[in-house]
Amino acid sequence: MEEKILIFGHKNPDTDSICSSLVKQILNNKNGYKNSKAVRLGNINKETQYVLSNLGIEQPEFIEKIEEGQKVILVDHNEFNQSIEGIEKAKIIEVVDHHRIANIQTEEPLYYTAKPYGCTSTILYKEFIQDGIEIDRTEAILMASAIVSDTLLLKSPTTTEYDKKALEELGKIANINIQEYGLEMLKAGTDLDDFSEEELIKLDAKLFEKNGKRNVIAQVNTVSIEDILKRQEKLEQTIKKEMETKEISLFVFAITDILNSNSEIIVIGNNANEIIQKAFGKKLQNNRTFLEGVVSRKKQILPEIDKNI
Amino acid sequence: MEEKILIFGHKNPDTDSICSSLVKQILNNKNGYKNSKAVRLGNINKETQYVLSNLGIEQPEFIEKIEEGQKVILVDHNEFNQSIEGIEKAKIIEVVDHHRIANIQTEEPLYYTAKPYGCTSTILYKEFIQDGIEIDRTEAILMASAIVSDTLLLKSPTTTEYDKKALEELGKIANINIQEYGLEMLKAGTDLDDFSEEELIKLDAKLFEKNGKRNVIAQVNTVSIEDILKRQEKLEQTIKKEMETKEISLFVFAITDILNSNSEIIVIGNNANEIIQKAFGKKLQNNRTFLEGVVSRKKQILPEIDKNI
Numbered sequence: 001m002e003e004k005i006l007i008f009g010h011k012n013p014d015t016d017s018i019c020s021s022l023v024k025q026i027l028n029n030k031n032g033y034k035n036s037k038a039v040r041l042g043n044i045n046k047e048t049q050y051v052l053s054n055l056g057i058e059q060p061e062f063i064e065k066i067e068e069g070q071k072v073i074l075v076d077h078n079e080f081n082q083s084i085e086g087i088e089k090a091k092i093i094e095v096v097d098h099h100r101i102a103n104i105q106t107e108e109p110l111y112y113t114a115k116p117y118g119c120t121s122t123i124l125y126k127e128f129i130q131d132g133i134e135i136d137r138t139e140a141i142l143m144a145s146a147i148v149s150d151t152l153l154l155k156s157p158t159t160t161e162y163d164k165k166a167l168e169e170l171g172k173i174a175n176i177n178i179q180e181y182g183l184e185m186l187k188a189g190t191d192l193d194d195f196s197e198e199e200l201i202k203l204d205a206k207l208f209e210k211n212g213k214r215n216v217i218a219q220v221n222t223v224s225i226e227d228i229l230k231r232q233e234k235l236e237q238t239i240k241k242e243m244e245t246k247e248i249s250l251f252v253f254a255i256t257d258i259l260n261s262n263s264e265i266i267v268i269g270n271n272a273n274e275i276i277q278k279a280f281g282k283k284l285q286n287n288r289t290f291l292e293g294v295v296s297r298k299k300q301i302l303p304e305i306d307k308n309i
Numbered sequence: 310m311e312e313k314i315l316i317f318g319h320k321n322p323d324t325d326s327i328c329s330s331l332v333k334q335i336l337n338n339k340n341g342y343k344n345s346k347a348v349r350l351g352n353i354n355k356e357t358q359y360v361l362s363n364l365g366i367e368q369p370e371f372i373e374k375i376e377e378g379q380k381v382i383l384v385d386h387n388e389f390n391q392s393i394e395g396i397e398k399a400k401i402i403e404v405v406d407h408h409r410i411a412n413i414q415t416e417e418p419l420y421y422t423a424k425p426y427g428c429t430s431t432i433l434y435k436e437f438i439q440d441g442i443e444i445d446r447t448e449a450i451l452m453a454s455a456i457v458s459d460t461l462l463l464k465s466p467t468t469t470e471y472d473k474k475a476l477e478e479l480g481k482i483a484n485i486n487i488q489e490y491g492l493e494m495l496k497a498g499t500d501l502d503d504f505s506e507e508e509l510i511k512l513d514a515k516l517f518e519k520n521g522k523r524n525v526i527a528q529v530n531t532v533s534i535e536d537i538l539k540r541q542e543k544l545e546q547t548i549k550k551e552m553e554t555k556e557i558s559l560f561v562f563a564i565t566d567i568l569n570s571n572s573e574i575i576v577i578g579n580n581a582n583e584i585i586q587k588a589f590g591k592k593l594q595n596n597r598t599f600l601e602g603v604v605s606r607k608k609q610i611l612p613e614i615d616k617n618i
Contacts, residue, residue: 100418105411109425112410116418130439 003071005036005093006063008084009120010077013040015048015149015189019142020075020120021060024096027124030133036073039063041084047189051145055138066090076120079103096123118156118163121146125166140174141181148182149189152259186259187223197231197238201253206297210309215250215269216242217305219297225264228255229288232266236287239268250275252305256295263294263301271309279304312380314345314402315372317393318429319386322349324357324458324498328451329384329429330369333405336433339442345382348372350393356498360454364447375399385429388412405432427465427472430455434475449483457491458498461567495568496532506540506547510562515606519618524559524578525551526614528606534573537564538597541575545596548577559584561614565604572603572610580618588613 007024009017021038028036038060044052052059065085066072072087073094080087080103094111095104098120115123121143128135135143147167151159154167171178192200205218222228228235239251250269257263266288267276273284282289294300316333318326330347337345347369353361361368374394375381381396382403389396389412403420404413407429424432430452437444444452456476460468463476480487501509514527531537537544548560559578566572575597576585582593591598603609 098418100415101410101421102414106409109407109409110423111425112421112423114419114421116420 003035005033005071005073006066007036007038007073007075008041008060008063009075010082011041011084013042013048014045014076015051015185016120016146017076018044018048018060019051019146019149020096020124022057023121023124023139023142023146024073024075026139027127027131027133031131037061045189046191047149047185048145050185050188051142055141057138075124078114080105096120096127098123115162117160118158119147119150121150122160122163122166125170126162135170135173137174140170141176144170144174144176144178144181145185148178148185153179153182153186155259155261183223183259190222190258192220192222192228197234198242200228200231200235201239201242201251206302207248208302208306210306213249213309214247215252215305215309216248217252217254217297217301219254219256219263219301221256221258223257223259225255225257225262229264232286232288235266236268239266243268250305250309252301254294254297254301258295261293261295263291264288265291265301275305275308278308312344314342314380314382315375316345316347316382316384317350317369317372318384319391320350320393322351322357323354323385324360324494325429325455326385327353327357327369328360328455329405329433331366332430332433332448332451332455333382333384335448336436336440336442340440346370354498355500356458356494357454359494359497360451364450366447387423389414405429405436407432424471426469427467428456428459430459431469431472431475434479435471444479444482446483449479450485453479453483453485453487453490454494457487457494462488462491462495464568464570492532492568499529499531499567501529501531501537506543507551509537509540509544510548510551510560515611516557517611517615519615522558522618523556524561524614524618525557526561526563526606526610528563528565528610530565530567532566532568534564534566534571538573541595541597544575545577548575552577559614559618561610563603563606563610567604570602570604572600573597574600574610584614584617587617 007021009021018040025036025038040060040062044059068089069091071091071093074092075096077083078095078097078101092106092110097114098117113123117123125143144167147163151163154164167178200220201218203220205216207214207216239253243251253266255264267284276282276284276289280291316330318330327349334345334347349369349371353368377398379399380402381399383401384405386392387404387406387410401415401419406423407426422432426432434452453476456472460472463473476487509529510527512529514525516523516525548562552560562575564573576593585591585593585598589600
């Protein structure tokens with residue numbers, strides 16, 4: 001039997017790592033190389049789950065490590081510390097990537113295609129075109145999903161003209177409305193419906209002390225601030241209970257819209273209004289306010305609160 | 310003024326490193342990127358001199374080191390230890406190479422195109438085709454010369470189908486007879502006419518002692534064993550003088566045909582005939598004999614002599 005070549009993206013795989021592995025397998029197949037197989041190095045996230053179940057495609061097989069001399073193709077990464085256990089002794093025959101190059105070494109010459117684009121699938125899209133290989137609906141949706149994911153629907157600063165062009169063309173091939181599909185996909189990835197209010201406020205909460213008082217800034221990512229705000233009343237009750245139990249004097253709950261790069265914050269505490277007024281020049285109404293262009297807790301929220309507390 | 314991007318191959322540049330730098334500059338120009346400039350990291354060898362003077366092209370400028378942040382394109386190498394002083398702090402925006410990958414690290418994503426072909430220019434040839442850029446006579450000859458050099462006129466074991474195809478097409482574009490041109494070029498590279506007999510026998514001579522006796526195996530590379538044999542009489546006189554002066558008991562002078570992978574050896578010494586008979590199963594005639602398939606002193610000549618001396 002012909003030796004299998006394994007194709008995989010990085011550990012903690014995102015949609016680009018999974019979709020580009022599957023697409024590279026399809027491209028190889030169409031080019032006559034039938035012995036390559038997409039696998040994955042970790043759990044599939046909710047966003048990727050949405051993509052695969054929509055297409056009725058099974059998850060690639062999970063693998064934990066590889067044997068010496070195993071032939072592999074790396075997509076969406078090249079650094080050995082982001083790759084599989086045993087990669088140092090594998091035979092890397094090809095890399096398709098859009099990251100910097102570092103911590104990679106091979107014994108033999110190989111195929112290496114990197115471009116500074118927003119997404120690996122944009123590079124693969126160009127390979128289909130160059131090779132004159134037809135793109136079917138399945139691979140069009142896989143590649144489009146990867147591009148939507150990596151570029152946050154072309155809004156990330158890493159987006160290039162090539163990503164825009166590829167996404168537009170892939171949308172046509174797949175005959176889907178990219179805006180609608182992309183939003184649904186990103187939404188699925190940030191789907192918080194399964195979480196209780198108590199889980200939500202603890203999902204990503206940072207505690208900091210100042211002047212002997214304990215303060216918390218919690219953050220959730222979403223594509224629909226509104227969806228979360230529907231639960232404001234219950235969220236506030238939960239926050240207040242948490243504050244009593246843990247003796248917290250200020251609680252900031254930031255709901256960050258990853259698509260439009262804004263946040264809505266719900267703030268509970270004795271001097272909440274005064275602090276937010278000084279920190280952001282905005283008044284709380286119904287315990288909340290909108291912070292335009294604010295997405296980073298570390299760089300944009302914490303320093304302002306910390307200064308004015 | 311627009312910032313210059315420097316293009317260069319490895320240190321001790323061969324014909325592929327020089328020609329591919331020049332061709333990459335031409336390709337960039339034709340693609341609208343007018344600000345890149347081929348340079349070289351070392352002296353031009355005789356073979357490359359032949360190529361450039363035939364085309365009436367000046368040598369690229371020599372550079373010794375580069376400043377921090379200098380934008381560069383690497384061709385025909387990627388390892389920092391084969392590159393220019395200061396490469397660690399340069400901004401590598403692109404690599405076109407046909408070697409293994411190692412000892413390279415960048416801060417930012419980049420263009421990286423490697424293929425396991427026999428020559429960098431074969432990759433560049435494919436880029437012209439992919440980009441739909443016309444190949445003029447000059448760049449056709451530059452690329453053809455690089456392929457002839459790296460693959461020894463398609464005879465090296467590193468030769469791929471892609472090199473063969475590219476060389477054939479480039480020969481047509483340039484309207485030259487590749488066999489004739491290639492032979493002349495390789496000949497120019499191994500041109501030993503400038504060397505005296507004394508220089509020839511010392512050019513690459515290895516001394517080894519055995520049983521208290523001193524023995525020498527010298528080697529020269531050529532594309533025409535005949536050319537060197539025209540000087541046999543003078544060579545023998547010079548060898549004998551050298552043997553007397555330096556108290557050498559056996560002198561093997563190997564003339565290696567790099568194109569056909571054979572050697573002719575001239576052997577002088579008391580037991581020369583007996584030793585060569587035992588070592589290679591061949592008799593010396595007129596102090597010399599032909600060794601088919603023998604090219605490596607280290608692996609094929611020295612061990613046999615050493616065993617039978």
